[in-house]
Amino acid sequence: MTRWTVAAPTALDFDEVTELNVRLIGGTVAVLAADDQEPSSGAAARGTLTVTELSGRPLQVSHENGTLTVSYESLTWEGVLGLLKPRKDSATVAITVPAACPIQLGVLSASAVVAGLRAGAAVRAMSGDITLNGVAGDVSAETMSGEVAGCDLDGEIRFKSMSGGLTLAGGSVDSLTVNTMSGQVTADVALNNRGGGCGAGSLHVNTMSGAVTLRLPADSDAKIRLQSTSGPVRTEFETLRTVKAPASHTVSGNVGAGTGHVSVTTMSGAVTLLRGSAVNSRGDGPPYPPGYGMESTTL
Amino acid sequence: MTPVFRHGRLRLYLLRLLDEEPRHGYEVIRLLRDRFMGVYAPSPGTIYPRLARLEEEGLVTHDEDNGRKVYRITEAGREELRSRGAELNELEEELSASVSDIVREVREDVRDTVRSLREELTRAAREMRGAEREQARQARDTAREAAEAAREQARQTRENALAQARQAREQARQAKEEALRSAKRLREDAAHLRDETREQWGGGNWGNWGDWGQWTGWSGHDLGALRDLERLARDFVTDLRGVAWDSGTLLGSEVIPTLRDILADTLDRIRDEVFDIHRTPPSDGAAEHPEAPEPAEPPASPGE
Structure with missing residues (x-):
């Protein structure tokens, strides 16, 4: 297992990402699909993490057996909707993962953007907005007011x-x-x-x-x-x-x-x-009346 | 999007990637693509010549690994990186910013799409409601028009009926009046006839039937027969009136003389055939009884 404590804007590369978990409080998290890996390359699915803004506590990043986790200490998936005490921690994070990687995002006031993933996404937000673009698979989005x-x-x-x-x-x-x-x-x-x-x-x-x-x-x-x-x-x-x-x-x-x-x-x-x-032309005929x-x- | 790498920057970034660890050429390409989230995808035709150039300059070198070239940075390359450290930091910042750009772009794109969809659907829903209201209004109007037409028809029907009733009443009134007139005329004619008869019968004291019984010449007649006669005469008058009434052709002046002639003839026949009294036919009336040439006295002339 590899761990990082990110206290300043940075960029990280990961050799193999088969699962992604992110918990944020404020700011923005974007998860984008990297282009599908060329099968001939035989390379493992890769991921990147780019942190451009950070305020408050440092982010905890861990990578173990293909599971990439970006979070704060003691912030769990279950805790995302239950954390009533406002926190000021904020981060702007962009992550690329292979399109086939399932992801789980939990944010409080942060807005979440997910694009291009093909293996589903579970996103929870308290007051933050959720934006999904071209996502396929089992997709769930839960918000309170977002x-x-x-x-x-x-x-x-x-x-x-x-x-x-x-x-x-x-x-x-x-x-x-x-x-x-x-x-x-x-x-x-x-x-x-x-x-x-x-x-x-x-x-x-x-x-x-x-x-x-x-x-x-x-x-x-x-x-x-x-x-x-x-x-x-x-x-x-x-x-x-x-x-x-x-x-x-x-x-x-x-x-x-x-x-x-x-x-x-x-x-x-x-x-x-x-x-x-x-939508279906069903042959060359005109749309059905x-x-x-x-x-x-x-x- | 603005070009990701300004002049000389890609070369610097390649050195940075190889400084991390030795890499295959395709790995370098994929790293670049991942870093730029698919937006910047350099082709091998861009990367391999640059790696070859770096190698010529002695900044990188390569080993063969299963027939593939694995590029590795040289000490001269590291020196170059160190000397351009500030530029490299700037580049890293720009690259991060370009990632933010991508995220922002995706988000704004989705939001724009979603907003325009909401507006479009809201408009469509409003138009549908409008069309529905219009339809309902038209249906209401049509129903109202139909109801009005029906009412108008009913009104006309009623008016027609009223007019017909009025006409019928008028006709009835006219018929009644006409009937009354003809009845009056009949009465007058009857009175005239009676007067004539009285005159013919010598006038004077014949008014009272009751006195008839006193006449010895009429002793063969009892009052019952007289009453029957009277009833017969009355019935005849009633029948005549009825026939005239039913005929519809109202009695005009040209009918009366004909009637009068017929009645006179009839009276003659009655006189001849029933009562066997000979009397001259009245005036020039068609004499159907030539065997009655001379005027005859009334049958029961009291003076006899």
Whole structure:
């Protein structure tokens, strides 16, 4: 095991990084994927750490059996959301790891940026924002008040927040699960329908008061159920039926073949499901017109 | 992005990398790429000639390892690094800054994308609500128009019905008036006939049927028969009135003389055939009974 105590801006290289753990308090942490290693090179997966700003306590860096850890003394993953006493320790850290390296980031007020990783990422932030770009695999982001912004994510995506909002732009997901109290949820994604049946993509959003705005491609295949206890529910998909009852406003039905699942449940939030343009050209034909798939659902 | 290495800086950085430990050429390339997070990826065509130049200058040397060159810094190279220490520190700072640039770029890029998506979706949702409201408004308008049309139709129907009723009432009124008029005329005609008859019958004391019983010449007739006769006559008048009424062609002045002739003829026939009394047919009326040439006295002339 190799240890460093980093008390000043520095850059470090690591021969082999197969796992990354970072705990920060303030500042910025960015984890970027280095280009995929050339398989022919036969070299071990490498990583770099660049610390550009540092104030407060020094960072503790350790590297053991491919696991790179950047943290402060006595700051654990579990402690990230529980540390109520404000700390002034701040660092600006940029780390590159191989794209296939799974990572775990925990920050308090620091903002976290993750880009290009293919083996998933678990990110927790107290008040800091989380930015995810082109991340695939099992991705989870949890915040109290921090905002989560994601671009082009792919895989099993999970978001959880108290008041922090979530915006997801682009990408196609195997599953997207969002739980928030008051955060706004905005997502423009496609569902992966890998193999249909049990492999179908799913999208589940639960909020208390947060408004939910989703946009799915016009040629999506999903069974859809949108429900709000007191908020309005609207959709551009014409195949869905609206049922209004005293304490629930529900829009449900099938879009396309109905292989995937989309459910949105909210107490008082407004729910809007928009229809985007078709993603799959399915041959050279034009995008399928609205209401495509009614035939297959009625057969 | 600005060029990562200004003139001479890449050469300095290569020396720095080889100062850490001896490296293969491809390892140097990969380190550079990792350090710049993929943004700066020098090609072998850039790196190998530079390593060869450094070797010519005696700053590095190489060993063969399984057919690959492993480059190693020389004492002259270390001397060069030491002499350019300040420049090297500056370079390190710039390189760190360029990493920060990359991070900032990624973050801003994502934030911009996310912000524009939020705006776009918000706008789309608003447009959808607007379209929905517009649709609802149109549906409301259409329904209102339909309701108005229905109301208008109902109103027209009602008016038509009223007009028809009015017309019918008017027609009925006119018919009634006409009927009353014709009844009056009939009554007048009847009165006229009666007067005539009275005159023909000598006028005077024939008004009272009840007195008839006193006449011995009529002793064969009882009051019952007279009443039957009277009823017959009354029924005839009623029937006549009914026929005239039902015919719809109201009695005009040209009908009355015809009727009068027919009635006169009928009376003649009654006189001849029923009561066997011979009397001159009235005036020039078509004499269907040529066997009654002379005027006859009323049958029961009291003076006889």
